[in-house]
Amino acid sequence: MDSVVKRVTDRIERLRLNYVNTRPSICCERAKIYTDSHKRTEGKAVILRRAQAFHDFCAEFEVRIFSDELIVGTAGKFRRTGILTPEYSWKWVDREMDTFPSRPQDPYQITEEQCRFVRSEIFPYWRGKSLEEHFLASLPEATARIAVDTGIIDNDSKWRQAVGEITPDYEGHLFRLGYRGILQKAEEKLAALDYLNAEAIDRIHYYQATVLTAKGIILLANRYADLAEEMAAAEPDAARAAELLEIAQVCRRVPEHPPQSFHEAIQFVWFVQLGGIVTENPLALNPGRFDQYMYPYYAADIANGTLSREQAKELIHALWLKFSEWVWTISENTTGYFAGYNQFQNLTVGGRKRDGSDATNELTYLCLEATDEVRTHQPGLSVRIHSDCPHEFLYAVTDLVSKGTGFPAIHNDQAGTQMLLQAGYEPEDARDWNNCGCVVPHFRKTGQWTSAVNVNFAAAMEYALNGGKSRLTGEKLGLPAKPVKDYASYREVEDAVFAQVGNLVHHSVISTVVAQQLHAEMVPRPFLSTCIENCVETGVDLSRGGAKYNVGPVLTGIGLAVVANSLAVIKKLVFEDKAATLAELDAAMNADWEGYESLRAKALAVVKYGNDDDYVDAIARDLANTYYRTTRSYKDNFGSPFNSAFMGISNYIPTGRIVGATPCGRKARKPITEGVSPYAGSDVTSPLAAMRSSAKMNHDVHTGGTLLNLRLGEDLVATPKGKRDLGNVIRAYFSLGAFHVQFNTLSTETLRKAQQHPEDYKDLLVRVAGYSTQFVNLSPEMQEAIIARSAHGTF
Amino acid sequence: MQDYSIHDGDGVRTTIFLAGCGLRCRWCANPESWTQQRKLAFHAHKCAACHRCAQACREGLDPAAKDFDPARCTFCGDCVAACPEQALQLACLESGVEAVAAKLRRDEIFFRHSGGGVTFSGGEPFVQPAFLGQVIDACERLGVSVWVETCGFFAWDACKDLMPKIDHVFFDIKHMDAETHRRFTGQGNAAILENACRIHDLKIPMTVRIPLIVEVNLDEDNLRATAAFMRARLEGSTIELLPYHELGKAKYLSFRMAEDFHSFSTPSAEQMEWAYGIFAEYRIARHR
Ligand code: SF4
């Protein structure tokens, strides 16, 4: 595997440079077409209005094919384009768009003229009509105080944005029927339905919407085919003209019909992705198990000689670039949680098949190679490692780790299956899992909010230790709590912290079900519902529980390590060693440790989570288990229990900003911790100890996923032996039941250089948390946080 | 103890450093392990000159001062705990067999999956045969493989009973010429070469390691003499050449041993290959 010749074609290199060097631009076309369409459809059922608007987009949008493209289709005028979806929210855009080009994290290009246009032509129509406005008007005051742009509990991606979080079902559904087949099915169903009761009417509307949607996407593809033919006729370069004709042929065929070649299947995938983007601007629209559903097309084309391995790779490169070019348009607040132009399109390779046998194939390797070669930040590449997976595969994985891109996210196949069984999946489906977003085990017949709320554990602890109030603002935000000096035992402190976490869970649930209800009423999902077989079979939209599996929303706990570390300090220094009183600790935290340096040194000296010491790891485990039991005790609008998770995203930075100093020695406003990872810099023993600490959490119950992020010294993976050893370390870690691990192998030196000379490091990918993105695209604060993660070397 | 070491034998290993060594190699990268005495390291580059350490010291010492007197230090660690910059560090602390075994028990899952185990290094592990024996017995109980890295300078009789429990030995041969050896390490090489032969005669797999240093042993005569000796007396053993590096310099400074530091030159990649080529002529394989 070491001898893989690194090569991308000149075409791909040009596309790649364009992607690396172009700042994303906002395109207002989609917003304009959708708004005009909605003006024409007032009074109709919402799902029909949304389907009609999509159809209008497909008919009216000025399609473009850019130079060098093999895979075509953009959601806006630009290659790197973001779109506006005012039906979800527009107020934050109104507030923030003037600073889109200048904001520190994820800036977008937008002209003053565009700003004027949307303010006069688009937003006025949506005033009082957007999901955001309805949500804010519906949320009970007690919940709103801690749930709206606070960093305490955060679900703004569920009311300022669409949900996303879907894995289209290619294998069993889309590639089998094509949109012609879906259209026919909808028409047949319609023929058998009558307007006899509310349920039937809903289904009629659903199928009418499906007909419009299917016709729309077919029309869009054919308009690309028309354009390609026109361009071919005018193209002086014969080779490019031939390519354009091939593009035309492909777009005539897919997604209307089942694909017949690898190229068609790839273009099909991109059209589906495009449909999802145009309708929802979604987070986490996952390509899923690409190496599985694409393999039959690859194998057939290779066998009949119409495709070479290199040609297949070029198409994959082109698709990877497509995944990376569009941007998920989000607010500045949301960028704090999902930094780096990330769209969370997760693509999973390897693992087991539905029957339990090994699933790796040639495409599995091609995907790993492609990710190394084009160095795009998307798709989020995940691998499933099972105990009998081929050595070559594991080696290819650790070889990619050694390249320092942060890819792939490495998952324990068995743990993922166990999580889905736990969530109620049938065994064959449970074995067929893919990742959603960053690290949520998921399946293509599922409707689920896989990243519903971020719950700030450190804030909860602060309320317990500060009389129910924020230490930074003095606001009463938690449950009432007694003065900290009155706690008489460690147990009392712990119970108080857990109770505050429970209260945040309670409000997270409220915030989620209110949003869920509004989604079903206001923003049904006619396009993405076509991607889920059971919706098409039953005539029920995704937002109303049409999928085969409706799994409960995921609440992500943030700051597990900070809270465990802090409780350990209280237990040890206050109640065991009597080296400090709670009043002293309280005073030190109020002073942000200023003047309390020796107390802080003592606090820092208490053993921290991540060093394989049960003293503190057991506290983390208790907290995680309690959190699991609490979340599971609530049910969502479909009757499904909520799920716990410890995943990442970049949420540990904004959530830290609102929390004062913590007993673990952390200073006010500093980042807290992600997933089941140790506090940055405190896992001083070794990556092995950090893994053992993390594995003590019961990963299998946290069905929303768990995340461990580690930095490795480059030298540990510099040799073939080092790569093999890392593979075996991963196997050992997974044998303990852990679910995920991901490595950054960049040296601090390299990252510092990138900070000083960003222009030379534009394509430097780093692992943020659960995903990778360009280091230079992160704000200075995020960059420092990445560097602060302790690098584990051998010296 | 250092876990996740991958350069000291098969798989993922935990390296246990035992202090004390009878040689004084001028290029040594671990001078703190020459003696078994406890030591207090001072990393001057981290120090913020805040004097907290001096305030914390019950003996009235200032660990950050140039004239710090280790003879009066009790190694209580108070200053280490008081330092906010992690500029102070205790070294060569005794640890009990139980503590070592507990650590190995935790690392065992990684040994099992990678075919790794424990590597004893130093200093010179064989200068503490009693303790070494106890830890090796613990490894045996845990089913953990044992490799030892030795400079060869130790008393055979005290160690010979341990030998059959060892799975592999890294044996340092610094120079074949006794006089040169004495000049750079303080001791001749006769006892060392004899110990190598004895270990080999017990059929313990062996890798000869040479720290390759331009000014000391990177000459054809010496390399040929080493290879010939291996061919004649250490049949089947493999060779590993380790290029000299200067990473130990920081330690000389931290342990206030600057006057003992000597600078040498690092061989180039070509010189390394050339040296391996000589061993290949004698049909001596490289360590895997
Ligand atoms: S270890 Fe103890 S005795 Fe020695 S310098 Fe530090 S505080 Fe003083």
Ligand code: SF4
């Ligand atoms: S306490 Fe640490 S930083 Fe302060 S003077 Fe002593 S060694 Fe230097």
